[in-house]
Amino acid sequence: MPNSLLPEPVRRLAAWCAVVLLATAVLAVGVWLCTVLQTVVTPVLLAVLGTALLGPMHRRLVGMGVNRSLAAALTCLAVVAVVGGASYIVVLALIETGDQIIDALRRAGQMLAEHFGAVGTSLEDITANSKDLLAKFGSTAASGVVAGLSVVGSVLAMVLLAMVLIFFFLRDSDRAVVTLRSVVPSRSGDLMEAMGRRAFEAVEGFMRGTTFVALIDGVLIGVGLLILDVPGALGLAALVFVTAYIPYLGAILSGAVAVLVAFADRGWVIGLWALGLVLLVQMIEGYVLQPVVQSRTVQMHPAVVMLAITAGASVAGILGMLLAVPLTAAVFGVISELRARYAEAEAPPQPADSA
Template identity: 40%
Template sequence: MSTDDGALRRGALTCLYLLIFAVALWVLGRVVSRLMIVVVPVAVALLIAALLSPGVSLLVRRRVPKGLATAIVLLVGVAALSGLVWFMVATLVAGLPDLGTQLDESYRQLRDWLTNGPLGLTGAQLDSVLAEGQSWFNRNRSAIASGAFGVLSTAGTMLAGFVLVVFLLIFFLHDGRRMWRGTTSPLPERHRERIRRAGDRAFGDLTSFVRVTVVVALIDAVGIGLGLWITGVPLVLPLAALVFFGAFVPIIGAFVTGLVAVLVALVSQGPLIALVMTGVVLLVQQLEGNVFEPLLVSRSVKLHPVAVIIAVAVGVELAGIVGALFAVPLLTTVRAVYLVLREREPDEDVQSSGASGPG
């Protein structure tokens, strides 16, 4: 066989493998889309388990029974998350009256600038624009109402999803390793240990990723929150909490939610304060990406920003906000599995050296 024929055959086999892989991904995507109501709680439970499992391990090392350690960590984690959500909503509701007053004042200033400024608009023209906006709202009221009803109907499934997450989380924290061992038991013995190592490496990298993401989210929330507080922008705590949750979508999440804070600053305090807040958001992003993240993220877990952006874009395209949230953790897990599976076993090295050495 000539060299060209061998290269052609290898190229054909590579294309065939890629085609099989693409078909498998397409089938998997179809299955996941049909089972989204189950897949999302499982993914959420895995992320929370990766965050809380070090606490369970710490208590177990201090001779606390595994069941009691799981219960303590679970109760503390759920209480902290519930308290944060309640505090954010309560603060938002309490700050709405002041925001409404500031909105009225900002509208008055904007109207004065449009009529007395360089644009020279008349009051009749502004009233015409407002009338057009109200007419558009009336024409699309049914669509808006149906969208809101869709959100509420989706929210009706949240209780069942929450119960499923808590149920799965209990078993992931208490019996996660034993469940993984049992799942891989039917595999052939020569591949079993490598698959188990891949799973352990994937969960370890996922734990590191979630832990670092929480720290980075806190840095973003505190930095932007301080900027809001210093500049006198209202709703500091709800906006800081929004930045915290948005930071779980790497690179773009905190930036997008920071723009929401800039918009509130523009509406409530004017363009100068909005410009200052834009600088604060950009400064916090630069400190996060160039100072804090390199100190917190190990080389084994760090992902290239291009890979992160592409993963988030693909996730948004396939599953919206849910896809954006889980894209990077999934990429981290897949990479960890790949790094372990491509390692050569000692017996493979011996066989390779024996095949290439003299007979």
């Protein structure tokens, strides 16, 4: 008498469907908890990314004989100085050149409207009304100053909490393995340690590599726009640097803005030169810089990156777009480690050499 009325392929399919449904349910609950506890989850994720970026500096200080606590404090102070100074430069550049960029985009919309009709008219309407929208937003914010101060206060609190967590993560990073092993079954200790190391290495490589790529992109495009005498070159370079943390999509948006500004203010010839500059920088990034970044992390298909960015934006807006790719890199690192271990376990044993 058969053990089951269902054939073996159907039972396997049902088992896989149950696994997929269970994984989807766990993921949905995890996302829901992250959205509910976002005031706690966001600083933790930012602290993990900051620790991944600052880890080499902390390890170098410790290697020089500096106390771990002092090394963590010096690293945090250094990042506050660097990030604060860079943020000040970026914001100042955007403020000083923002009007020039908006005016250039408005002129670009008018010129496109003359040649392409409705598409250009839509762009012209958006750029022409941008200042009015900003003014309305400002008046709304002024009328609700208490709510605005509350938002600013919560953001500052999250940033401060993230900095404190970075300090503790750096100082106690040597205890991470012991802590991880203490919360998992002893049989799974080695596997969980290997998965954690691979995930953190993927995030670390992504953060360092992306920062390097963003800096190179911003410098090259900024210098090129200065040579072409494009208005708002420093602000556009700052925009390129910031949006480079959103792979693919950020480069497309910032490059398009730079080309439109050059086209509107300097004419077709300079606009084409700006387009060539953006394409050249993208080729350098795609064929030279990105392979270096991905060699330190895991290979991710552009379609996977775009889907991750879209999912992150739907969950947490701009912050989700920034966090989606490094988290996806960590997941791919874990999958890569599991695949390597299972492949090693299933490999046939090698025959011993006879004496």
